[in-house]
Amino acid sequence: MSIDYLALALDGVRDLHPYQPGKPIEELERELGISHSIKLASNENPLGPSPKALQAIKDQLSGLALYPDGNGFALKARLAQQHQLGVECITLGNGSNDVLELIGRAYLGPGRAAVFAAHAFAVYPLVTQACGATAKVAKAYPADHPTMPYGHDLDAMRALLDETVRVVFIANPNNPTGTWLPRDAVYSFLREVSPQTLVVVDEAYQEYVQEADYPDCSEWLEAFPNLLVTRTFSKIYGLAGLRIGYALSHPAVADVLNRVRQPFNTSTLAQLAAVAALDDQAHVAASVQLNQAGLLQLSEACQARGLAFIPSVGNFLSIDVGRPAGPVYDALLREGVIVRPIGGYGMPQHLRVTIGTSNDNQRFIDALDRVLARA
Structure with missing residues:
Protein backbone atom coordinates (compact mmCIF):
# COMPACT_ATOMS: atom_id res chain seq x y z
CA MET A 1 0.00 0.00 0.00
CA SER A 2 1.37 3.39 -1.01
CA ILE A 3 0.88 6.17 1.54
CA ASP A 4 0.99 9.84 0.62
CA TYR A 5 2.96 11.19 3.55
CA LEU A 6 2.82 14.70 2.16
CA ALA A 7 -0.97 14.56 2.40
CA LEU A 8 -0.65 13.61 6.07
CA ALA A 9 1.38 16.72 6.86
CA LEU A 10 -0.10 19.88 8.34
CA ASP A 11 -1.82 22.23 5.93
CA GLY A 12 0.84 24.92 6.21
CA VAL A 13 3.68 22.45 5.66
CA ARG A 14 2.36 20.83 2.48
CA ASP A 15 2.83 23.94 0.37
CA LEU A 16 6.26 24.81 1.73
CA HIS A 17 9.39 24.65 -0.37
CA PRO A 18 12.62 24.00 1.55
CA TYR A 19 14.92 26.97 2.05
CA GLN A 20 17.72 26.83 -0.49
CA PRO A 21 21.07 27.84 1.02
CA GLY A 22 24.03 28.96 -1.05
CA LYS A 23 25.70 26.16 -3.02
CA PRO A 24 28.68 24.69 -1.12
CA ILE A 25 32.09 24.87 -2.77
CA GLU A 26 32.51 21.08 -2.51
CA GLU A 27 29.24 20.44 -4.35
CA LEU A 28 30.12 22.85 -7.16
CA GLU A 29 33.57 21.39 -7.69
CA ARG A 30 32.20 17.84 -7.62
CA GLU A 31 29.49 18.67 -10.16
CA LEU A 32 31.67 20.61 -12.61
CA GLY A 33 35.04 18.97 -12.04
CA ILE A 34 36.72 22.29 -11.24
CA SER A 35 38.89 23.49 -8.36
CA HIS A 36 39.91 26.66 -6.53
CA SER A 37 36.35 27.98 -6.45
CA ILE A 38 35.25 30.84 -4.21
CA LYS A 39 31.94 31.26 -2.42
CA LEU A 40 30.38 34.71 -2.19
CA ALA A 41 26.84 33.45 -1.67
CA SER A 42 25.98 33.17 2.03
CA ASN A 43 27.19 36.39 3.65
CA GLU A 44 29.95 34.70 5.60
CA ASN A 45 32.92 36.56 7.07
CA PRO A 46 35.97 36.08 4.80
CA LEU A 47 38.26 36.52 7.82
CA GLY A 48 36.63 33.56 9.54
CA PRO A 49 36.26 33.31 13.33
CA SER A 50 38.28 35.17 15.90
CA PRO A 51 41.52 33.40 16.88
CA ASP A 279 35.81 39.40 23.81
CA ASP A 280 37.72 40.00 20.57
CA GLN A 281 36.52 43.38 19.38
CA ALA A 282 39.74 43.86 17.41
CA HIS A 283 38.60 41.05 15.12
CA VAL A 284 35.20 42.72 14.76
CA ALA A 285 36.86 46.02 13.87
CA ALA A 286 39.07 44.34 11.26
CA SER A 287 36.01 42.65 9.77
CA VAL A 288 34.19 45.98 9.53
CA GLN A 289 37.18 47.63 7.87
CA LEU A 290 37.53 44.84 5.30
CA ASN A 291 33.81 44.96 4.59
CA GLN A 292 33.74 48.72 4.05
CA ALA A 293 36.63 48.48 1.60
CA GLY A 294 34.92 45.61 -0.21
CA LEU A 295 31.60 47.41 -0.50
CA LEU A 296 33.43 50.34 -2.06
CA GLN A 297 35.34 48.04 -4.40
CA LEU A 298 32.21 46.33 -5.72
CA SER A 299 30.16 49.55 -5.83
CA GLU A 300 32.81 51.33 -7.90
CA ALA A 301 33.09 48.33 -10.22
CA CYS A 302 29.33 48.38 -10.80
CA GLN A 303 29.34 52.12 -11.46
CA ALA A 304 32.17 51.78 -13.95
CA ARG A 305 30.20 49.12 -15.84
CA GLY A 306 26.83 50.86 -15.71
CA LEU A 307 25.31 48.16 -13.49
CA ALA A 308 22.66 49.25 -11.00
CA PHE A 309 22.96 48.04 -7.42
CA ILE A 310 21.17 48.56 -4.12
CA PRO A 311 23.26 50.63 -1.68
CA SER A 312 24.00 48.28 1.21
CA VAL A 313 25.07 48.57 4.83
CA GLY A 314 25.46 44.81 5.24
CA ASN A 315 28.25 42.52 4.12
CA PHE A 316 26.81 41.96 0.64
CA LEU A 317 25.72 43.87 -2.43
CA SER A 318 22.70 43.08 -4.62
CA ILE A 319 23.50 43.86 -8.24
CA ASP A 320 21.07 44.26 -11.14
CA VAL A 321 22.77 42.50 -14.05
CA GLY A 322 20.28 43.97 -16.53
CA ARG A 323 18.86 40.61 -17.65
CA PRO A 324 17.49 37.44 -16.02
CA ALA A 325 20.07 36.60 -13.38
CA GLY A 326 19.70 32.81 -13.51
CA PRO A 327 21.86 32.26 -16.63
CA VAL A 328 24.44 34.74 -15.32
CA TYR A 329 24.58 32.83 -12.04
CA ASP A 330 25.03 29.53 -13.89
CA ALA A 331 27.81 30.98 -16.02
CA LEU A 332 29.59 32.33 -12.94
CA LEU A 333 29.47 28.85 -11.42
CA ARG A 334 31.46 27.60 -14.41
CA GLU A 335 33.96 30.34 -13.65
CA GLY A 336 34.30 28.93 -10.14
CA VAL A 337 32.46 31.83 -8.49
CA ILE A 338 29.40 31.12 -6.35
CA VAL A 339 27.01 34.02 -5.74
CA ARG A 340 23.29 34.08 -4.98
CA PRO A 341 20.43 34.69 -7.43
CA ILE A 342 17.47 36.25 -5.62
CA GLY A 343 14.60 35.71 -8.00
CA GLY A 344 12.81 33.97 -5.14
CA TYR A 345 12.72 37.35 -3.39
CA GLY A 346 10.92 38.93 -6.33
CA MET A 347 14.13 40.34 -7.82
CA PRO A 348 14.77 38.19 -10.92
CA GLN A 349 17.55 40.38 -12.38
CA HIS A 350 19.61 40.66 -9.20
CA LEU A 351 22.54 38.70 -7.87
CA ARG A 352 23.48 39.06 -4.21
CA VAL A 353 27.24 39.04 -3.79
CA THR A 354 28.88 38.59 -0.40
CA ILE A 355 31.79 40.91 0.32
CA GLY A 356 34.96 38.84 0.36
CA THR A 357 38.64 39.62 0.43
CA SER A 358 39.92 42.14 -2.08
CA ASN A 359 41.23 39.29 -4.25
CA ASP A 360 37.93 37.40 -4.13
CA ASN A 361 35.98 40.54 -4.96
CA GLN A 362 38.22 41.17 -7.95
CA ARG A 363 37.87 37.59 -9.08
CA PHE A 364 34.08 38.01 -9.08
CA ILE A 365 34.36 41.29 -11.03
CA ASP A 366 36.62 39.71 -13.64
CA ALA A 367 34.39 36.65 -13.96
CA LEU A 368 31.30 38.82 -14.32
CA ASP A 369 33.03 40.79 -17.08
CA ARG A 370 33.70 37.59 -19.01
CA VAL A 371 30.18 36.27 -18.50
CA LEU A 372 28.47 39.49 -19.56
CA ALA A 373 30.80 39.86 -22.56
CA ARG A 374 29.80 36.39 -23.77
CA ALA A 375 26.13 37.16 -23.17
Missing part, protein backbone atom coordinates in the same frame (compact mmCIF):
# COMPACT_ATOMS: atom_id res chain seq x y z
CA LYS A 52 40.21 33.57 20.45
CA ALA A 53 37.09 31.67 19.42
CA LEU A 54 39.18 29.02 17.67
CA GLN A 55 41.33 28.59 20.77
CA ALA A 56 38.23 28.25 22.95
CA ILE A 57 37.01 25.46 20.67
CA LYS A 58 40.34 23.62 20.83
CA ASP A 59 40.43 23.87 24.61
CA GLN A 60 37.02 22.19 24.92
CA LEU A 61 37.45 19.26 22.51
CA SER A 62 38.13 16.75 25.28
CA GLY A 63 34.76 17.54 26.87
CA LEU A 64 32.51 16.69 23.95
CA ALA A 65 31.11 13.58 25.61
CA LEU A 66 29.16 15.80 28.00
CA TYR A 67 25.91 17.57 27.22
CA PRO A 68 26.13 21.36 26.88
CA ASP A 69 24.84 23.75 29.51
CA GLY A 70 21.16 23.76 28.56
CA ASN A 71 20.72 27.23 30.00
CA GLY A 72 23.87 28.70 28.41
CA PHE A 73 24.86 30.39 31.68
CA ALA A 74 28.29 31.76 30.63
CA LEU A 75 27.10 33.08 27.27
CA LYS A 76 23.96 34.62 28.72
CA ALA A 77 26.02 36.31 31.43
CA ARG A 78 28.39 37.75 28.81
CA LEU A 79 25.52 38.94 26.62
CA ALA A 80 23.76 40.46 29.62
CA GLN A 81 26.92 42.41 30.41
CA GLN A 82 27.28 43.60 26.81
CA HIS A 83 23.67 44.73 26.46
CA GLN A 84 23.22 45.86 30.08
CA LEU A 85 20.20 43.60 30.51
CA GLY A 86 19.24 40.84 32.89
CA VAL A 87 19.98 37.26 31.86
CA GLU A 88 16.23 36.63 32.02
CA CYS A 89 15.89 38.79 28.88
CA ILE A 90 17.98 36.42 26.73
CA THR A 91 16.96 33.40 24.67
CA LEU A 92 19.68 31.38 22.94
CA GLY A 93 19.11 29.77 19.57
CA ASN A 94 20.72 27.43 17.07
CA GLY A 95 21.43 30.50 14.97
CA SER A 96 18.97 33.39 14.93
CA ASN A 97 16.84 31.33 12.50
CA ASP A 98 16.09 29.02 15.40
CA VAL A 99 14.86 31.98 17.44
CA LEU A 100 12.60 33.07 14.57
CA GLU A 101 11.12 29.57 14.50
CA LEU A 102 10.57 29.65 18.28
CA ILE A 103 8.66 32.91 17.86
CA GLY A 104 6.44 31.31 15.25
CA ARG A 105 5.76 28.23 17.37
CA ALA A 106 4.93 30.36 20.40
CA TYR A 107 2.87 33.16 18.85
CA LEU A 108 1.61 32.14 15.40
CA GLY A 109 -0.98 29.62 14.25
CA PRO A 110 -4.32 29.29 12.46
CA GLY A 111 -6.41 32.44 12.79
CA ARG A 112 -3.32 34.55 13.46
CA ALA A 113 -1.19 36.58 11.07
CA ALA A 114 2.33 37.90 10.63
CA VAL A 115 3.33 41.06 8.77
CA PHE A 116 6.58 41.48 6.88
CA ALA A 117 7.79 43.36 3.83
CA ALA A 118 8.26 42.19 0.28
CA HIS A 119 11.89 41.27 -0.49
CA ALA A 120 12.46 40.52 3.23
CA PHE A 121 14.38 37.55 4.64
CA ALA A 122 12.95 34.27 3.34
CA VAL A 123 12.61 32.67 6.77
CA TYR A 124 9.72 34.98 7.77
CA PRO A 125 7.24 33.51 5.27
CA LEU A 126 8.55 29.99 5.92
CA VAL A 127 7.97 30.28 9.65
CA THR A 128 4.57 31.88 9.18
CA GLN A 129 3.30 29.27 6.74
CA ALA A 130 4.70 26.33 8.68
CA CYS A 131 2.72 27.46 11.72
CA GLY A 132 -0.50 27.69 9.74
CA ALA A 133 -0.71 31.46 10.14
CA THR A 134 -1.56 34.04 7.50
CA ALA A 135 1.24 36.03 5.87
CA LYS A 136 0.48 39.71 5.23
CA VAL A 137 3.15 41.00 2.88
CA ALA A 138 3.56 44.77 2.69
CA LYS A 139 4.75 46.27 -0.56
CA ALA A 140 8.30 47.57 -0.41
CA TYR A 141 9.57 50.85 -1.72
CA PRO A 142 9.92 50.79 -5.53
CA ALA A 143 13.16 50.17 -7.35
CA ASP A 144 13.53 53.86 -8.19
CA HIS A 145 13.11 55.11 -4.61
CA PRO A 146 15.81 57.79 -4.08
CA THR A 147 17.20 56.47 -0.79
CA MET A 148 15.80 53.00 -0.16
CA PRO A 149 15.12 51.00 -3.33
CA TYR A 150 13.33 47.74 -2.48
CA GLY A 151 13.45 48.71 1.21
CA HIS A 152 10.86 48.26 3.96
CA ASP A 153 7.93 50.69 3.76
CA LEU A 154 6.80 51.00 7.38
CA ASP A 155 3.66 52.89 6.40
CA ALA A 156 2.62 49.98 4.18
CA MET A 157 3.36 47.56 7.01
CA ARG A 158 1.41 49.68 9.48
CA ALA A 159 -1.62 49.63 7.18
CA LEU A 160 -1.79 45.82 7.43
CA LEU A 161 -2.00 45.71 11.22
CA ASP A 162 -5.25 44.43 12.72
CA GLU A 163 -6.38 42.28 15.63
CA THR A 164 -5.21 39.05 13.93
CA VAL A 165 -1.57 40.17 13.65
CA ARG A 166 0.52 38.65 16.41
CA VAL A 167 4.01 39.17 14.94
CA VAL A 168 5.68 41.81 12.78
CA PHE A 169 9.06 40.93 11.28
CA ILE A 170 11.42 43.82 10.47
CA ALA A 171 14.90 43.12 9.13
CA ASN A 172 17.26 45.99 9.85
CA PRO A 173 19.40 45.86 7.76
CA ASN A 174 17.43 43.67 5.41
CA ASN A 175 18.75 40.64 3.59
CA PRO A 176 18.96 40.49 0.55
CA THR A 177 18.60 44.21 -0.17
CA GLY A 178 21.05 45.66 2.36
CA THR A 179 18.64 48.52 3.05
CA TRP A 180 18.12 49.91 6.54
CA LEU A 181 15.65 51.94 8.59
CA PRO A 182 16.68 55.01 10.60
CA ARG A 183 16.10 55.51 14.31
CA ASP A 184 13.07 57.83 14.23
CA ALA A 185 11.21 55.69 11.71
CA VAL A 186 11.54 52.51 13.75
CA TYR A 187 10.75 54.24 17.04
CA SER A 188 7.62 55.86 15.61
CA PHE A 189 6.48 52.51 14.25
CA LEU A 190 6.94 50.83 17.62
CA ARG A 191 4.87 53.53 19.32
CA GLU A 192 1.92 52.83 17.02
CA VAL A 193 1.86 49.02 17.25
CA SER A 194 -0.54 47.40 19.69
CA PRO A 195 1.19 45.96 22.78
CA GLN A 196 -0.50 42.66 21.89
CA THR A 197 1.58 42.43 18.70
CA LEU A 198 5.17 41.27 18.99
CA VAL A 199 7.59 43.33 16.87
CA VAL A 200 10.66 41.30 15.92
CA VAL A 201 13.60 43.40 14.74
CA ASP A 202 16.13 41.12 13.07
CA GLU A 203 19.58 42.70 13.45
CA ALA A 204 21.72 39.91 11.98
CA TYR A 205 23.99 42.44 10.24
CA GLN A 206 23.94 45.11 12.94
CA GLU A 207 27.67 45.03 13.63
CA TYR A 208 28.50 45.96 10.03
CA VAL A 209 26.41 49.13 9.94
CA GLN A 210 28.33 52.41 10.08
CA GLU A 211 25.41 54.84 9.66
CA ALA A 212 25.09 57.32 12.55
CA ASP A 213 21.27 57.18 12.47
CA TYR A 214 21.04 53.39 12.61
CA PRO A 215 19.28 52.26 15.82
CA ASP A 216 20.36 49.56 18.22
CA CYS A 217 16.81 48.51 19.08
CA SER A 218 17.91 46.55 22.14
CA GLU A 219 18.15 49.93 23.88
CA TRP A 220 14.34 50.26 23.67
CA LEU A 221 13.31 47.01 25.33
CA GLU A 222 12.23 48.72 28.54
CA ALA A 223 10.05 51.19 26.65
CA PHE A 224 8.43 48.52 24.45
CA PRO A 225 7.70 45.19 26.19
CA ASN A 226 6.42 43.80 22.87
CA LEU A 227 9.80 44.37 21.17
CA LEU A 228 12.13 41.45 20.48
CA VAL A 229 15.59 41.84 18.90
CA THR A 230 17.44 38.96 17.25
CA ARG A 231 21.19 38.76 16.70
CA THR A 232 23.54 36.13 15.31
CA PHE A 233 27.16 35.00 15.56
CA SER A 234 27.04 33.69 11.98
CA LYS A 235 27.95 36.94 10.24
CA ILE A 236 30.61 39.29 11.58
CA TYR A 237 31.71 36.80 14.25
CA GLY A 238 32.35 34.11 11.64
CA LEU A 239 30.68 31.23 13.51
CA ALA A 240 28.10 30.23 10.90
CA GLY A 241 29.17 26.57 11.05
CA LEU A 242 28.49 26.36 14.79
CA ARG A 243 24.94 27.82 14.59
CA ILE A 244 24.57 30.23 17.50
CA GLY A 245 22.29 33.25 17.86
CA TYR A 246 20.08 34.88 20.44
CA ALA A 247 17.09 37.07 21.18
CA LEU A 248 16.75 40.02 23.54
CA SER A 249 13.28 40.69 24.89
CA HIS A 250 11.10 41.42 27.89
CA PRO A 251 11.56 38.61 30.45
CA ALA A 252 7.94 37.51 29.99
CA VAL A 253 8.50 37.02 26.26
CA ALA A 254 11.80 35.20 26.87
CA ASP A 255 9.97 32.92 29.31
CA VAL A 256 7.47 31.99 26.59
CA LEU A 257 10.21 31.26 24.05
CA ASN A 258 12.12 29.11 26.53
CA ARG A 259 9.00 27.00 27.03
CA VAL A 260 9.19 25.83 23.40
CA ARG A 261 12.99 25.87 23.08
CA GLN A 262 14.73 22.50 23.03
CA PRO A 263 16.89 22.13 26.16
CA PHE A 264 20.17 21.55 24.28
CA ASN A 265 19.57 23.67 21.19
CA THR A 266 23.04 25.27 21.37
CA SER A 267 26.23 23.24 21.61
CA THR A 268 29.07 23.55 24.07
CA LEU A 269 31.49 24.62 21.33
CA ALA A 270 29.08 27.24 20.02
CA GLN A 271 28.52 28.75 23.46
CA LEU A 272 32.22 28.93 24.34
CA ALA A 273 33.24 30.24 20.91
CA ALA A 274 30.57 32.95 21.12
CA VAL A 275 31.84 34.14 24.51
CA ALA A 276 35.39 34.31 23.17
CA ALA A 277 34.24 36.09 19.99
CA LEU A 278 32.53 38.79 22.03
